[in-house]
Amino acid sequence: MTLTQLDPTALILRLGFFAGAWLIIAGIDPASWLIGLPAVLAASLLNWHLKPAGARAPRLGPALIFIPFFLGSSLKGGADVAWRVLRPRMRIAPGLHRYRLRLQEPSARVLLLNTLSLLPGTLSADLRDDTLTIHALDASDPSMLATEIARLERRIGGLFGEPWAQPSLEPADETPQR
Numbered sequence: 001m002t003l004t005q006l007d008p009t010a011l012i013l014r015l016g017f018f019a020g021a022w023l024i025i026a027g028i029d030p031a032s033w034l035i036g037l038p039a040v041l042a043a044s045l046l047n048w049h050l051k052p053a054g055a056r057a058p059r060l061g062p063a064l065i066f067i068p069f070f071l072g073s074s075l076k077g078g079a080d081v082a083w084r085v086l087r088p089r090m091r092i093a094p095g096l097h098r099y100r101l102r103l104q105e106p107s108a109r110v111l112l113l114n115t116l117s118l119l120p121g122t123l124s125a126d127l128r129d130d131t132l133t134i135h136a137l138d139a140s141d142p143s144m145l146a147t148e149i150a151r152l153e154r155r156i157g158g159l160f161g162e163p164w165a166q167p168s169l170e171p172a173d174e175t176p177q178r
Helices: 008-026 030-050 059-085 106-118 143-160
Strands: 095-100 122-128 131-136 168-171
Touching: 008 030, 059 106, 059 143, 095 143, 106 122, 106 131, 106 143, 131 143
Parallel strands: none
Antiparallel strands: 095 131, 095 168, 122 131
C-alpha cells in the first residue's frame, strides 16, 4: 500500500489523535509545534504504515468505557499490592497459571497482554497459540484469577467487537515461588 492509497479519513483521524496527544503533553504553547508538527506527522504516518493489513481498530464507544475501567482497576490493583507487601507478613503467593484465550483478533490479544502487564500484580509471561501464561503476585486462588482475567478479556473483546466465550484456566506445571 502506498501513501496515495491511504484513506483520507483514516489519516485525518490519526492526525487528530496525535495532535490531541501532543496538546495534552506540551500544552498550547505555539513554539512547541516546532517539534510537535513533525512528531505528529511522523507518528501518524508510522501508525498507518505499521498497522497490519486487516487489523481492526478498537471501537470508540467501548474504548471510552474501557479507559475508566482500566484506571479503576489500576488503582484497585495498586492499593492491593501495596497492602500485601507493606504488611509485616507479606501476603503473596506468586505463581504461574495458564489461561485459554478466546480473543481471535491479534490487536485485541496484544491489548490484553499489555493491559495485564500494566495492571499491578500480574504479568503476561508467555503466549503460545491460544494459551497465555500469566505470572500473578497472588496465585493462590486460580478461580478468582480466571474471573478477573475473563472480565478483562470480555471488556477488550467488546472493544474489538469480538464475541466472548467462557474462558478456562489451567494451573501451570510450576509451583508458586516463595
